[in-house]
Amino acid sequence: MTGQHVHTEHNAIPNVDDTDLGNTLADLADIHAGIDLNRDGIRLLAHDRLDLNTTQVLLVALAGRPDGTDVLGAIGQLVERLTNPDTNPALRALSLDQQKTAARQGWLTRLALNDPALRETAARACAALDR
Template identity: 45%
Template sequence: MSDPMGPVHTAGNAVPPIDPELAGVIEDTTGVHAGIDLITQGIELLALDRLTTDRTQTVLATLAGSEGADIITALALLVARLADSDSNPSLRGLPHPTQRTVRQLGEQHAYLTAATAPRAAVADAIGHIDTPNDPAPTATCQHCGADNPTDFTTCGYCHHRRDWYPATSDLAEGGCPAMTEDEKKELSKKLAKKNDDTAKRPR
């Protein structure tokens, strides 16, 4: 099961690799049929794509948040279709009672998916993304420029300690002992850009 605290922050806030649980499901279902391979490739693409908040809401709704018009509905209807000898000729050689039982079980799966899928949870998640709370105050790491909680001691992004830096942001007066000259130059550029962006921000 995934760590409830979430994955470790990645450098530059990059999209992290697929977690082992999802990667295992993708691996276990690959190679069964070209159609399933396309589905798992789509899942992998969605998992690794850099989404905006707007696109995240749309994708969540399309996957599992819109009754009768989402991917879990499509998959349930596909199960029902494949379990029906009228639409899957490979089942027509089975005894008629067996054909009927298989069709009914496929229909039952589609009905239960429509009736019990927890779409309300997805809808709530989408709602929270759409109306986020006011952001908490943050403190900027002097090494990578990332925002952290105001009381942080170690940056959640680059893992440099806050007390490696002097009270001033002037690198000439001190800095992280692990920083190279190139890193100092890059940091200076980041800080200058951040200060410029802050100055241009509407007040």
């Protein structure tokens, strides 16, 4: 936990503003309505008062499923989709070499974000919450 107090007055949930997360969310503002919806969801999750069970479920859903069926995996699948001219007609105006390069890099991104090693720490954090 960088720069965060462990305890807050009246057990309040600290605001994400002026944190790395808040700064990242601010940097992502107004790119696309879909990104804004994601920002809103992340902010909601960060500010919601959660119980242990819900926290565990969220950790798994965000980045803790070894098979990649989590939010991190979905982002990889989306990157692959957006970089493929078969599923994103905007790329069809590019040369075939550019299309192939974009599609390959998108595929590699999906592979990287589906690496089970990326999920190990989130899964361990989830397990650490067991009573």
